[in-house]
Amino acid sequence: xxxxxxxxxxxxxxxxxxxxxxxxxLNVVKGERHAIIGPNGAGKSTLFNLITGKLRVSGGSIxxxxxxxENLKPFDISRxxxxxxxxxxxxxxxxxxxxxxxxxxxxxxxxxxxxxxxVNRQPRLTERTDEILEQINMSSKxxxxxxxxTYAEQRALEIGITIAGGADIIMLDEPTAGMSHSETxxxxxxxxxxxxxxxxxxxxxxxxxVFDLADIISVLVYGxxxxxxxxxxxxADAKVQEAYLGSAADAEH
Amino acid sequence: xxxVKKVSAESNTTAPWISASQITPWILAIVFLLILPLIFTSGxxxxxxxxxxxxxIFALAYNMLLGQGGMLSFGHAVYMGIGxxxxxxxxxxxxxxxxxxxxxxxxxxGGLFGLISAMFIGSFSTSRAGTVxxxxxxxxxxxxxxxxxxxxxxxxxxxxxxxxxxMGPSTFxxxxxxxxxxxxxxxxxxxxxALAMFLFSRTPIxxxxxxxxxxxxxxxxxxxxxxxxxxxxxxxxxxxxxxxGGLFAINYEILTEENLNLATSGSIxxxxxxxxxxxxxxxxxxxxxxxxxxxxxxxxxxxxxxxxGTLFVLTVMFFPFGLTGLIAIHLQPYKLGKISILFRxxxxxxxxxxxxxxxxSSLLEIAFHAKHAAIGEEQMxxxxxxxxxxSFLPWMIVIVLSIGSGWMIRRIAPxxxxxxxxxxxxxxRV
Numbered sequence: 243x244x245x246x247x248x249x250x251x252x253x254x255x256x257x258x259x260x261x262x263x264x265x266x267x268l269n270v271v272k273g274e275r276h277a278i279i280g281p282n283g284a285g286k287s288t289l290f291n292l293i294t295g296k297l298r299v300s301g302g303s304i305x306x307x308x309x310x311x312e313n314l315k316p317f318d319i320s321r322x323x324x325x326x327x328x329x330x331x332x333x334x335x336x337x338x339x340x341x342x343x344x345x346x347x348x349x350x351x352x353x354x355x356x357x358x359x360x361v362n363r364q365p366r367l368t369e370r371t372d373e374i375l376e377q378i379n380m381s382s383k384x385x386x387x388x389x390x391x392t393y394a395e396q397r398a399l400e401i402g403i404t405i406a407g408g409a410d411i412i413m414l415d416e417p418t419a420g421m422s423h424s425e426t427x428x429x430x431x432x433x434x435x436x437x438x439x440x441x442x443x444x445x446x447x448x449x450x451x452v453f454d455l456a457d458i459i460s461v462l463v464y465g466x467x468x469x470x471x472x473x474x475x476x477x478a479d480a481k482v483q484e485a486y487l488g489s490a491a492d493a494e495h
Numbered sequence: 496x497x498x499v500k501k502v503s504a505e506s507n508t509t510a511p512w513i514s515a516s517q518i519t520p521w522i523l524a525i526v527f528l529l530i531l532p533l534i535f536t537s538g539x540x541x542x543x544x545x546x547x548x549x550x551x552i553f554a555l556a557y558n559m560l561l562g563q564g565g566m567l568s569f570g571h572a573v574y575m576g577i578g579x580x581x582x583x584x585x586x587x588x589x590x591x592x593x594x595x596x597x598x599x600x601x602x603x604x605g606g607l608f609g610l611i612s613a614m615f616i617g618s619f620s621t622s623r624a625g626t627v628x629x630x631x632x633x634x635x636x637x638x639x640x641x642x643x644x645x646x647x648x649x650x651x652x653x654x655x656x657x658x659x660x661x662m663g664p665s666t667f668x669x670x671x672x673x674x675x676x677x678x679x680x681x682x683x684x685x686x687x688x689a690l691a692m693f694l695f696s697r698t699p700i701x702x703x704x705x706x707x708x709x710x711x712x713x714x715x716x717x718x719x720x721x722x723x724x725x726x727x728x729x730x731x732x733x734x735x736x737x738x739x740g741g742l743f744a745i746n747y748e749i750l751t752e753e754n755l756n757l758a759t760s761g762s763i764x765x766x767x768x769x770x771x772x773x774x775x776x777x778x779x780x781x782x783x784x785x786x787x788x789x790x791x792x793x794x795x796x797x798x799x800x801x802x803x804g805t806l807f808v809l810t811v812m813f814f815p816f817g818l819t820g821l822i823a824i825h826l827q828p829y830k831l832g833k834i835s836i837l838f839r840x841x842x843x844x845x846x847x848x849x850x851x852x853x854x855x856s857s858l859l860e861i862a863f864h865a866k867h868a869a870i871g872e873e874q875m876x877x878x879x880x881x882x883x884x885x886s887f888l889p890w891m892i893v894i895v896l897s898i899g900s901g902w903m904i905r906r907i908a909p910x911x912x913x914x915x916x917x918x919x920x921x922x923x924r925v
Binding site for chain 1: 694695697698699700701702703705706709710712713714715716717718719720721723724727731
């Protein structure tokens with residue numbers, strides 16, 4: 243079989259005495275859409291931050307395409323082809339929409355730290371930026387300042403920045419949090435479109451979104467993965483029902 | 496040319512190589528710099544203009560850190576100072592050791608020495624942003640200013656190090672003995688540096704410096720090490736500060752501890768903020784206003800620093816985007832075609848505002864004279880009017896005038912605000 247895009251082995255993270263991630267083993271196969279769900283405080287965001295290099299691991303290993311990447315800096319992980327979005331909107335609010343996307347392109351298009359080229363004089367760069375704007379349906383907002391966009395637009399822009407660099411692993415942290423129904427539907431279609439032929443890992447609370455998008459769902463409860471399977475099997479899993487869906491179902495009654 | 500334009504109009508992706516709107520400000524600036532000495536011919540005017548040009552380069556370099564990179568430095572005089580000190584030493588080597596180096600190229604070496612010292616200090620100071628960076632810059636600034644007194648061989652102790660700029664090989668028949676030759680040399684370097692710094696802000700690293708300033712975390716997840724980005728901005732800023740230092744060495748032929756200390760570092764922060772950190776031209780305007788106030792105001796009053804400080808505080812409080820921001824906020828009404836709404840309220844405001852400023856400053860002047868003039872010297876003059884600073888009447892007049900004009904301003908202000916809102920009102924898009 244293919245080498246997994248992401249492979250976690252006995253991953254651990256403690257903050258002081260509190261052990262938040264308690265030995266997670268997880269494989270994300272290349273090209274699949276993988277959702278991580280779990281109750282509040284289960285450690286989903288922490289897991290995300292460990293994989294993307296924002297936090298240092300306390301134990302265990304993280305492999306990307308078979309290579310160990312634990313404790314690398316975020317920019318290093320980004321350069322290896324993993325890109326992420328954030329739970330709280332994380333864009334460049336003072337720049338225009340166009341410039342936001344362009345920032346996401348600069349490194350991977352090889353401009354790096356160059357101070358001998360002018361960004362406005364790079365037709366290829368401008369072209370590519372406009373293509374991505376087209377892809378996320380924001381061409382009409384091209385020259386607007388990002389900070390004044392609506393919440394849903396800012397989230398879409400963030401998806402745009404995340405995919406701009408052409409990373410083959412995309413990690414989205416609650417991409418539809420705080421959105422209305424119609425906005426959520428739009429977002430799901432957008433994510434489906436831009437992550438085609440890529441590996442997607444996302445944390446999400448909205449079960450509709452999860453069951454709609456994901457090929458595989460992993461359930462994280464108190465720092466441990468209790469199930470990792472197809473949506474149907476996860477839905478049928480007794481442990482999951484007890485720990486997570488069950489309590490939610492009880493609340494509905 | 497027409498082909499290029501057509502392509503750009505069609506695809507809207509490739510800008511023409513150089514457009515008129517981009518190049519016009521630079522041409523105007525160059526012409527302005529060329530004819531300036533023909534308008535102001537006196538020696539003191541030339542001195543002020545040279546001073547201004549040097550301050551502009553330094554302020555622009557400083558804004559590469561503060562405005563572009565979001566790094567607040569309290570010790571940036573160090574890089575200008577070190578560049579300057581090295582240049583004085585080079586001038587002395589030209590004079591005594593037969594070093595062949597034409598004077599016009601000296602600022603380049605100032606820049607290189609500024610760059611080297613910025614690389615050295617930046618290697619640890621830029622590892623963190625925010626308060627940590629500010630504190631390190633403060634510490635390093637004080638350290639170097641203090642060691643300048645101790646390391647006499649290089650910094651010359653309290654007297655500083657002097658040189659003679661006229662000893663180099665003549666360049667195009669110029670020996671730079673006269674002020675006007677130095678002016679044109681300084682102006683040339685001003686244009687080169689300003690253009691280079693402007694273009695720097697348009698490069699990938701320049702754009703990413705902005706990105707790191709706004710959101711360092713996001714930039715890291717796009718593949719950029721925030722530390723490296725800050726380091727590169729810091730080095731570039733040190734380079735241009737060093738050029739300013741080299742020009743300072745040429746102009747004044749002496750550098751002292753004052754060129755390195757906290758007061759100089761503080762004033763460049765003040766200048767940049769006064770002009771407006773968010774704009775490329777901000778530091779230019781700040782440097783011009785500051786130098787004018789410093790040189791002209793100090794001719795007329797001993798307490799000019801008080802006025803400068805007041806102006807700074809008022810700017811920071813009411814116009815955090817600086818003097819340039821004050822101009823920029825008028826673009827919106829102008830674009831809406833409503834700028835004329837503001838004419839009348841502004842006109843109403845002029846007289847009370849001017850009276851208020853003048854009467855308040857007169858009050859300060861009289862109080863200062865009454866307290867600080869030599870004993871027995873009670874006569875003073877303000878605006879050509881001679882009077883006794885210890886008598887009742889002048890006090891009475893300025894106090895009444897300040898209160899009266901202040902009251903007028905308060906009465907007019909709400910109307911001005913209303914007009915302002917009206918002039919900025921955008922019809923809602925349907």
